[in-house]
Amino acid sequence: MTEAQSVAMLEAINEIYKVAEEKSCEIRYRLVVSRVYYLVFLTARDKYRVTDETSDVHGETWRKARSLLSILAKEHYNALWGYRRTADYRLTEASTTNGSWADTARYAVKKAQWLCDQIKRS
Numbered sequence: 001m002t003e004a005q006s007v008a009m010l011e012a013i014n015e016i017y018k019v020a021e022e023k024s025c026e027i028r029y030r031l032v033v034s035r036v037y038y039l040v041f042l043t044a045r046d047k048y049r050v051t052d053e054t055s056d057v058h059g060e061t062w063r064k065a066r067s068l069l070s071i072l073a074k075e076h077y078n079a080l081w082g083y084r085r086t087a088d089y090r091l092t093e094a095s096t097t098n099g100s101w102a103d104t105a106r107y108a109v110k111k112a113q114w115l116c117d118q119i120k121r122s
Contacts, residue, residue: 001042006116009039017109021102029101030087036112037084040077043116065119073118076111083108 001009013035020028041061044050048064050057066074083104 001046006039006043009035009042010113010116013039013109013112017105020105024102026101029105032105033083033087033101033108036108037080040080040112040115040119044119047119047122065122068122069118073115076115076118080108080111080115 013032016028016035017032019025020032041058044065045057045061048061048068050061050064052060062077065077069077086104087101
C-alpha cells in the first residue's frame with residue numbers, strides 16, 4: 001500500500017465515521033472498526049514485504065510485525081484485532097469492549113492511526 005493509498009483509505013474511513021456520528025449508526029461504526037483493522041494489516045503487510053497469498057497471510061504479517069514493534073504497539077494491535085472481531089461477530093452492543101459501538105469506533109480509529117505510524121517507522 002502506497003502512502004497515497006493509505007491516506008486515501010484513512011480519509012474514507014474518517015468520512016464513514018463522520019456519517020456514523022451524525023446518524024448514530026451502529027452498522028457504520030462497525031464498518032469503521034473493520035476497515036481500520038484492514039488499514040493497519042495492509043500497512044504492515046506491505047511494510048514487512050509479506051508476499052504470502054495463503055490463508056495465513058494475516059498470521060505471517062503479524063508474526064513479523066510483533067518481532068519489530070514495541071510492547072505498546074503490540075497491545076494496540078491486540079486491542080484493534082479484538083475490536084474488529086467484536087464488530088464482525090458479536091450482535092449486541094453490550095458485547096463491545098468499550099461500552100458502545102461509537103466508543104469502540106473512536107478508539108479503533110485513534111489506535112489505527114498511531115499504529116500505522118509505528119509500523120511505518122519500524
